[in-house]
Amino acid sequence: MVVSGSQQALDIVTRVLLDPGDAAWMEEPCYPLMRSLLIGSGCRAIPVPVDEEGLDVMAGMRLAPDARAAFVTPSHHYALGVTMSASRRFQLLEWSRQASSWIVEDDYDSEYRFDTMPIPSLQGLDPCDRVLYIGTFSKVLRPSLRLGYIVIPADLVDRFVAVRFSMDIFPSYLFQEALTDFMHDGHFARHIRRMRALYKSRRTALVECLRAEFGDFLQIHGSEAGMHLTVTLPPSFKAGALSDVAIATRAAQDKLWLWPLSPCYTNGKPREGFILGFGNTPEDQMPNAVRRLRQLLSA
Ligand SMILES: Cc1ncc(COP(=O)(O)O)c(C=O)c1O
Incomplete structure (x- = not known):
């Protein structure tokens, strides 16, 4: 249907x-x-x-x-x-x-x-x-x-x-x-093949930038598929008591779109982190975006 x-x-x-x-x-x-x-x-x-x-x-x-x-x-x-x-x-x-x-x-x-x-x-x-x-x-x-x-x-x-x-x-x-x-006419299959290669290189660039900027501080999840990966903050992270929701709100003011993880939880103890879409970010813009994320987290 x-x-x-x-x-x-x-x-x-x-x-x-x-x-x-x-x-x-x-x-x-x-x-x-x-x-x-x-x-x-x-x-x-x-x-x-x-x-x-x-x-x-x-x-x-x-x-x-x-x-x-x-x-x-x-x-x-x-x-x-x-x-x-x-x-x-x-x-x-x-x-x-x-x-x-x-x-x-x-x-x-x-x-x-x-x-x-x-x-x-x-x-x-x-x-x-x-x-x-x-x-x-x-x-x-x-x-x-x-x-x-x-x-x-x-x-x-x-x-x-x-x-x-x-x-x-x-x-x-x-x-x-x-x-x-x-x-x-075969365009759809070709489109998927082309985009798979493009998103794969964007995904790889994002993972490399995250590793270079954050080392082991952020845990990366689910980067093997799809158009987003998720990073979680260590439980000890406080950042002046700013939540992932507050950080994402600040990031949006700079047109950096981070989806906070904690609202995806229903029960008492949500993990904090961000869902990072990489589909529409060209590779050469990744380093700046990730650097901005680090600045926001250490502000
Ligand atoms: C897990 C999940 N289900 C459903 C949807 C809704 O997608 P659609 O645009 O097809 O309604 C989304 C959209 O992001 C999604 O992430």
């Missing part, structure tokens, strides 16, 4: 699969608009910790074994950039089968994987039709296109169509037709 971006996909999935009061796992930390959506729909959003293997499925089973759904970003976790391990993928699929629950796979930027081969989606590994797969053209083309899609298990299609048609029916045909031609 073609939808207006993954945000609308998440909204439709929530409307079809969940009733107010239902428990749903979400990642901790998570994409903040995912959390708002679950809360807005009256569901019980259960934050399940993410570690270096991705969502901690056992923790989810302890917290809410009977949740109706789990919302995950397994290719490149938002916000920490972790790729979910194979064993966690199988654990999650096994839980959804046993609990008759759904997995919502938000694959918002899987087209760009720099150092390893693409990894199979959860949806591709699932023999039981328990996974709804969400993709988007926002990262690979542009967010203002508002084009995304959901791969829906066959027996749910009618319910999705009913909800979809009660919303805005479909995104502009003009954009869909143009994108179809773009794909058929």
Whole structure:
């Protein structure tokens, strides 16, 4: 089903699969608009910790074994950039089968994987039709296109169509037709190949600048895929009591866009840090941007 971006996909999935009061796992930390959506729909959003293997499925089973759904970003976790391990993928699929629950796979930027081969989606590994797969053209083309899609298990299609048609029916045909031609003529595949090489060199430049400027002070996460990486501040960091949110606000005054990490957490003890997009920063601008970040942190 073609939808207006993954945000609308998440909204439709929530409307079809969940009733107010239902428990749903979400990642901790998570994409903040995912959390708002679950809360807005009256569901019980259960934050399940993410570690270096991705969502901690056992923790989810302890917290809410009977949740109706789990919302995950397994290719490149938002916000920490972790790729979910194979064993966690199988654990999650096994839980959804046993609990008759759904997995919502938000694959918002899987087209760009720099150092390893693409990894199979959860949806591709699932023999039981328990996974709804969400993709988007926002990262690979542009967010203002508002084009995304959901791969829906066959027996749910009618319910999705009913909800979809009660919303805005479909995104502009003009954009869909143009994108179809773009794909058929081979431009899309070429674009991805070209941008993968470009983003890889921007990613490498950013990592090198961060290492040169900060050494081990900042921990770098999730740089192997996507269009952002995340840096975390050491727990001892105080910076005159400025939070990551306050630092990001100051940086924005200089047109340095840092997304603070702590608002991605729901529970008491957020990690502080920054989500750094490198997609639109040319390599020769990286050193200045990173130097500015260091100045802000040591101010
Ligand atoms: C994890 C995640 N899910 C969903 C979205 C929404 O994307 P879209 O523009 O396709 O609605 C984003 C946007 O950045 C995202 O990071």
